[in-house]
Amino acid sequence: MSDFDLNICCMGAGYVGGPTMAVIAAKCPKIRVCVVDLSQKQIDAWNSPNLPIYEPGLPEVVDQCRGKNLFFSTDIDGEIKRADIIFISVNTPTKTMGIGAGRAANVKNCELCARKIAEVSDSDKIVVEKSTVPVRTAQAVRRVLECNEKGLKFQVLSNPEFLAEGTAIPDLMAPDRVLIGGVQSPDGLKAAETLVSVYANWVPREQILTTNLWSSELSKLVANAFLAQRVSSINSISALCEATGANVSEITRAVGMDDRIGKRFLNSSIGFGGSCFQKDILNLVYLCETYGLKECAEYWNQVIVMNNYQKKRFSEKMVSSMFNTVTGKKIAILGYAFKKDTGDVRETPSMFVVRDLVLEQAKIHVYDPQVSREDMWTEMDYTCNMSEATHPGLGAAVTTSTDAYAACDGAHALAVLTEWDEFKDLDYDRIYQSMAKPAFVFDGRNILDHAALRKIGFEVHAIGKPDPNKFTDL
Numbered sequence: 001m002s003d004f005d006l007n008i009c010c011m012g013a014g015y016v017g018g019p020t021m022a023v024i025a026a027k028c029p030k031i032r033v034c035v036v037d038l039s040q041k042q043i044d045a046w047n048s049p050n051l052p053i054y055e056p057g058l059p060e061v062v063d064q065c066r067g068k069n070l071f072f073s074t075d076i077d078g079e080i081k082r083a084d085i086i087f088i089s090v091n092t093p094t095k096t097m098g099i100g101a102g103r104a105a106n107v108k109n110c111e112l113c114a115r116k117i118a119e120v121s122d123s124d125k126i127v128v129e130k131s132t133v134p135v136r137t138a139q140a141v142r143r144v145l146e147c148n149e150k151g152l153k154f155q156v157l158s159n160p161e162f163l164a165e166g167t168a169i170p171d172l173m174a175p176d177r178v179l180i181g182g183v184q185s186p187d188g189l190k191a192a193e194t195l196v197s198v199y200a201n202w203v204p205r206e207q208i209l210t211t212n213l214w215s216s217e218l219s220k221l222v223a224n225a226f227l228a229q230r231v232s233s234i235n236s237i238s239a240l241c242e243a244t245g246a247n248v249s250e251i252t253r254a255v256g257m258d259d260r261i262g263k264r265f266l267n268s269s270i271g272f273g274g275s276c277f278q279k280d281i282l283n284l285v286y287l288c289e290t291y292g293l294k295e296c297a298e299y300w301n302q303v304i305v306m307n308n309y310q311k312k313r314f315s316e317k318m319v320s321s322m323f324n325t326v327t328g329k330k331i332a333i334l335g336y337a338f339k340k341d342t343g344d345v346r347e348t349p350s351m352f353v354v355r356d357l358v359l360e361q362a363k364i365h366v367y368d369p370q371v372s373r374e375d376m377w378t379e380m381d382y383t384c385n386m387s388e389a390t391h392p393g394l395g396a397a398v399t400t401s402t403d404a405y406a407a408c409d410g411a412h413a414l415a416v417l418t419e420w421d422e423f424k425d426l427d428y429d430r431i432y433q434s435m436a437k438p439a440f441v442f443d444g445r446n447i448l449d450h451a452a453l454r455k456i457g458f459e460v461h462a463i464g465k466p467d468p469n470k471f472t473d474l
Contacts, residue, residue: 009087028069
């Protein structure tokens with residue numbers, strides 16, 4: 001007889017599946033949780049002290065449960081057979097070719113998971129979409145599962161994640177809501193209640209929302225679109241601030257005190273990155289186009305247009321401020337991850353700034369406390385089609401430094417592109433002494449003390465902040 005009340009299998013050992021299942025295991029000791037993946041390397045990392053992703057608090061949660069009721073395995077068939085609930089938590093990247101290329105999500109991996117579940121299952125299952133998918137993907141998953149020839153019954157639920165990288169563990173431990181969508185039939189409602197009972201081990205029942213399948217699937221896209229829209233909105237105002245002498249931080253404070261608007265996601269920067277915002281907005285744009293909602297598609301696409309403009313504007317400002325040329329100049333890039341407290345480089349704004357500066361023939365020195373050179377080049381190749389093969393000499397043009405001081409030594413400029421806390425506490429007197437003069441600072445996250453830096457001798461340029469060299473009436 002099993003020691004566990006329920007068996008959960010999660011297909012996909014990535015940024016969502018790993019942390020989510022670790023927290024479920026930690027909060028539900030009577031539930032056996034196993035994360036499976038095709039990649040032996042990924043599973044070996046999860047079973048080692050060096051986890052494959054960096055997330056504050058994650059190692060402690062994994063250590064607490066691993067080998068007790070939390071397992072990581074490549075035995076996909078065996079774990080599917082054992083499971084009562086199967087989460088699909090696989091990558092759904094934007095299509096790069098074919099119909100909808102550049103906008104539509106590629107749900108191939110979700111379908112492959114459904115086919116594998118149908119193939120190897122020998123009992124009824126609850127299948128949960130955890131991946132971010134286009135609305136009505138569950139219909140395709142359900143049709144694949146229904147085609148099994150064993151008479152098995154599968155209930156498909158949608159349970160989108162609302163995690164922010166860097167705070168994923170607190171987000172999972174104390175979520176503001178858990179969303180579960182299911183078919184509004186007796187069997188569908190029963191399946192949804194089974195999943196509700198899992199989360200109810202630690203989440204108050206009033207914070208567990210149940211909806212129909214399609215509302216749940218669409219809610220995730222809409223949530224990310226609204227958040228990204230706020231970032232692009234304030235970034236559009238930052239450009240106007242720089243042109244007029246207004247200060248975007250003062251505007252943010254004034255606007256954010258209106259409780260109808262609120263203060264969150266109003267920090268101007270070089271733009272948003274990560275695996276979700278751009279992908280989900282493009283997916284939303286494609287959905288609108290598919291249903292003939294042209295004006296809606298154009299509206300949401302403008303969020304992406306503004307984000308791309310902000311990144312390009314930052315690169316161009318660096319070049320124009322440094323006498324219209326950075327050719328041969330050493331430039332220190334502080335931060336490569338798309339945000340602090342993560343090593344994730346997917347769609348990171350830093351990459352696009354580095355790309356622009358490399359094309360201007362600058363000599364780039366990158367320091368990030370969590371990003372490996374391998375990950376940096378993998379994403380650069382995938383997203384920007386830049387590699388040693390396509391751009392001979394690229395490897396020599398970009399150096400990865402072991403610390404911020406080495407990156408800045410002899411540099412003509414430094415650019416803060418990720419808001420790591422350690423960058424606030426650097427010895428900028430020491431850095432100034434080591435740099436070529438005039439020494440430029442470009443603060444892409446508005447985390448530095450600009451007045452103090454100018455007092456040291458730096459020429460400082462920041463997002464949405466007036467340039468004292470340009471305005472005399474500040």
